[in-house]
Amino acid sequence: MKAIVYDAPGSFALADIPTPVPGEHDVLLRVIVAGVCGTDLHLHDGEFGPTYPLIPGHEIVGEIVELGSGVDARGLGLSVGDRVTFDNTAACGHCDECRRARPAFCRHLLAQGVNAPGGFAEFVVASADRCFVVNDLDPEVAVFAEPTACVVHGLDVLALTPGADVLLFGAGPTGLLLAQLLRASGAGRVTVAAPTAAKLDLASRQGADRVVQVARGADSTADLLARTGGVGYDVVIDATGAVPVLSHAIELTRTGGTVFVYGMTSETAELPILPYEVFRRELTMKGSFAQQFSFDRALAALRVGRIDTTDMITHRFGLEDYADALAAVADSRCIKAIIQPGGPAK
Template identity: 40%
Template sequence: MTATMTAVVYTALDAFEVRQVPVPAPGLGELLIRVEAAGLCHTDLDILAGRYAAELPRIPGHEFAGTVVDADPALRSRIGERVAIDPLIACEACRNCLRGHPNLCTRGQAYGAERDGGFAEYAVVRSDNAFSAGTLDPGVAALAEPFACAVNALDRANPSPEAKVVIVGAGPMGMILSIAARGRGIEDLTIADRVPERLERASRFGATETVRIAHGLTDSLPERAFDLVIDATGRPEVVQEAVRLLADAGTLIPFGVCPPGSELVLDTFEVYRRQLCIVGSFSLNRGILAALDILRQSVYPLDELITTRFPLEQGGDALAAVGGSDTVKIQFDPMTRIATQ
């Protein structure tokens, strides 16, 4: 009899079920992972709503970590290894891949979108996509994917340690960007938000200054003052105003995911005269190892980033909790069901 497992399955747009499905078997070059932590993010909601391309039905989940429990016979030595997963699968042959941008692969796939992901008790992944997490707590190891997204953004901007940096938005990615920036040696880091509780938390996760925004950004933050401005809100009106915070030769990263069709109005003479840069950053770009290094070396209380853990059976509650003002990262703990059987 085929073994089964519990999984959250997106059956169609705006429809999902928590149900029993067969445990997948690893093929050539693949590993079977017992998932021990799987993070939720807005992309998972966007897939369900049809705002992000994916193939349905699908087991979602692209932020996950666990232990290798089975493998292609040539990879048996990896059984027992604790790993964090890079969800992106690039063709390595298209022009974008050859130029060093596998995250922009024209034929790319991802676990949780085109292949089944981590919202399940077990998942099959390519061995090349599984990176040793060592002794990191599984919940912290599952943060490697969003941290790798922050690494990509910072690599794109390449700020010097002396740069004056501001992150607008103290939500989950704002906190992760803060920790990653401090991990790169940034010493002058302001975080701005409207919610006092978020700012109090930001002060524990790397912010050297916090600013409460009561009205517009420039009512509370000085114009032309920051070498690097990162928007972590995904709100077009915030990104528009953030341009005014840029110092000469400054860089703006619209990191938060603005809706398709959003527009940014720029004075092109100002861009020319002041050498301003607008830098895009999509997903992660082979940054899991760098992210794991940040997580291992961080002096911040990383476990506090995980504010709520749900068993898979409470898939609906977990999805509904994403984006709550009192949450940072939400994760599934598939081991809860296994431990209580």
């Protein structure tokens, strides 16, 4: 089969490698579509713990072409021909973090597309018990299951107070998903701030209460603060991973409010803060990493329309155009890019 294979940071090739063979409790999937996200840019640069050789790609929808010999006996209701998406992570279940119900921090975590073969390939093997049948969803909707699951877990961590006034920086895929689920989770008002007008237009169509165009690299703190009458926002969320944005989060947060770090920065990035402000105004700072126990709820949100993905996929590529896909994700005009290993879905 053909696959994107890295042998070192920044070094990849479209390679011909053997098609994987499913184990007893696995399924072999023909990859229909795989999403490209900002994490893949970090992996390209050698961040986020990649293991080489690496086939990236962790947002995957595929068709089952082969069942492992023990899959039927496990009563999972999977059949050859089913379209599925799957949780790309598998925890050991035995380490100290697993015993505290924190599988994303498992000491022995397997993460397909990071330290195990992922979906930027014609075929991928997945554990059957991590698969979710999505025959009822268009592949270009189902491909949002993993990033939506991350957002659902993020809202678990945030524990949003109903009626909260929320400022969200970022209108990429993550920002758009967050804005929609924040409203569905009881936010009183959701303001989305971002530099790209087209993305803000989409955020408005998807239900954001207010959008504010902020120039990249400019300090818009005074304007954003003035829109609250100077008191600040109950919750300020960064979905950009940009330290210059995060550096203004505390002063935009209302007394007793929460700064929520959702976007991924570079591993070496540092954020200067004023601890006295956190202390004096009783602020809370939270972070959210990946997804935990949230895949089923993500799919429910996609199925009932709580999440609208219309017009979010703006760029489509074949495996041979992987370098172009990475470049697109880094371009502010791109909202969501996908890889279609076998060409456009029929």
